[in-house]
Amino acid sequence: MPTLIVTLVHAKDLAIRDPIVKSSDPYIKFRIGTKSEWVKSSVVNKNLNPVYNEKLTVTSDVVDSLYVEVWDKDFIGSDDFMGWAEVDIVHLKKKKPTKLDLTLKDTESGQVTVILQAEDFGVDN
Numbered sequence: 875m876p877t878l879i880v881t882l883v884h885a886k887d888l889a890i891r892d893p894i895v896k897s898s899d900p901y902i903k904f905r906i907g908t909k910s911e912w913v914k915s916s917v918v919n920k921n922l923n924p925v926y927n928e929k930l931t932v933t934s935d936v937v938d939s940l941y942v943e944v945w946d947k948d949f950i951g952s953d954d955f956m957g958w959a960e961v962d963i964v965h966l967k968k969k970k971p972t973k974l975d976l977t978l979k980d981t982e983s984g985q986v987t988v989i990l991q992a993e994d995f996g997v998d999n
């Protein structure tokens with residue numbers, strides 16, 4: 875089973891989704907392909923430049939693109955969308971960490987920094 879280790883480092887310049895406090899409570903979720911379960915990070919409250927330094931394991935039945943979505947946690951009502959990115963992981967080098975800055979789409983602003991490591995797929999060195 876393809877296993878990808880995602881180290882979620884930080885995000886910056888994220889969009890405001892809680893206008894009263896001019897901030898957001900961002901968490902970031904990952905999945906490989908469009909059918910797998912999402913793997914979610916923790917929530918950082920009231921921060922548009924959150925630091926996570928969190929390691930997540932994402933698995934899938936197939937090697938496909940990695941999808942990344944950023945959401946604002948709301949404690950009343952449903953969470954608000956803050957952008958997304960798609961990453962080609964098919965060409966990652968096997969077992970070699972690759973650091974990427976992902977620019978978020980379909981939102982006002984934002985960037986997510988991750989380190990990806992393909993555990994059992996990818997290109998042999």
Ligand SMILES: [Ca+2]
Pocket residue numbers: 891892898899946947948949
């Ligand atoms: Ca919120």
